[in-house]
Amino acid sequence: MTLTPELALVVLVGALAGGGVVLLVAALTPREQAAHVEAPSNLLEQLRGLGRRVPFGIGAGVLVLVLTQWLVVALAVGALVAFWDRLFGGSRETRDGVARIEGLAAWTESLRDTVAGAVGLEQAIPATAYAASPAIAADLQTLADRLRVRVPLPEALQRFADDMDDAGADLIIAALILNARLRGPGLREVLTSLAESARAELEMRQRINAGRRSTQRSVQIVVGVTIVFVVGLSIFNPEYVEPYDSPVGxxxxxxxxxxxxxxxxxxxxxxxxxxxxxxxxxxAAGVVR
Incomplete structure (x- = not known):
């Protein structure tokens, strides 16, 4: 049997549709996680997110292919829809980073106020973990649990720094580790200055994000208008874009x-x-605990 372009196109579309269905089913299927794993794998989360978007990308690609008969544009539109979040700004990463900095600043202020009441760090950290921001609450709760099972405070703080895996958190945790080892005065003043520094970084990021969001919206408008214009020409004025029907086009x-x-x-x-x-x-930062 001769493999015609139409048959090859049908096979390609069928393969893409089947792969999208498999990824969608895998993304929506609940799985039990092992007890020793504290968080899902980053790669697994990416695959699940891709599995949710791929069916929409396949649908958009097939629609464009039916309207324009251009395989290149159909594949490009399908990939654009499937990877929209990654191409246009990583808004989730930006929000997570801002939320983590804001949570660290608020927790540092809460810890400072608690320490000011003549309470040691071993008591102040569990007392402030419950009211922490959701962005850092899980790691703080793990730190409090370690302190309850008598893990030495410097070691627990070091493991907390590994869990957070954030350069801004290292500054705050390093001050706490030094105080836990030396038991010297001035912790409240240090925490005050660190909280102010975190607030300043938070304000700077929010200003930058506001400017970038306007630029991203402009780019999204340009991309959307371009796609609509090309598809509209291929439907309402096919003679104008007829040169693109050839292999060279x-x-x-x-x-x-x-x-x-x-x-x-x-x-x-x-x-x-x-x-x-x-x-x-x-x-031991790379070891799964």
Whole structure:
């Protein structure tokens, strides 16, 4: 049997649709996690998120393919829909980072006020863990549990730093470790200055994010208008875009879409924060506890 372009297209669309259904089922199937795992794998979370978006990407790609008969554009639109979150700004990562900094600043202030009442760190940390922000509450609760089972305070704080895995948290935790080992005065003043520094960083990030969100919205509008314009021309004025129906036209279209993709990747790189390296690492940081 001869493999015609139409048959190859049907096979490709069927394979994409089957893969999307498999990923969707895998993403929606609940799984029990082992007791010793504290958090789901980052790769597993990415696969689950991709499994939720792939069916929408396949649907959009098939729709564009039916309307335009351009395989290159259909694949590009499908990939754009499937990877929309990654291409346009990593808003979830930005929100998580801001929430973590805000939670650290609030917890530092709460810890400072609790320590001011002549309470030791061993008592102040569990007392402030319950009212902490949800962004850091799980790690703080783990720290409080370790203190309850008599883990030495410096070791518990070091493991807390590994759990947080954040350069901003290292500054605060390092001050707590030094105080736990030396038992010297001035902890309240140090926590005050660290909380003010965290608040200043939070304000700076919020200003930057506000500017970046307007830029991302502009790019999304440009992309949406471009897609609607191209699809509209192929439907209402096919003679104008007839040169793209040929194999050479598809290659030219692939080059144009590659320029768009390069622009998206560049924008994605510009939207990322350059976080400083952590300095409070333990040798057992990579071991699953």
């Amino acid at each position: 598809q290659i030219v279209l692939l080059f144009i879409l590659g320029l768009f993709a390069a622009g998206f990747m560049w924008m994605r790189a510009l939207s990322k924060f350059e976080m400083p390296e952590r300095f409070l690492r333990s040798r």
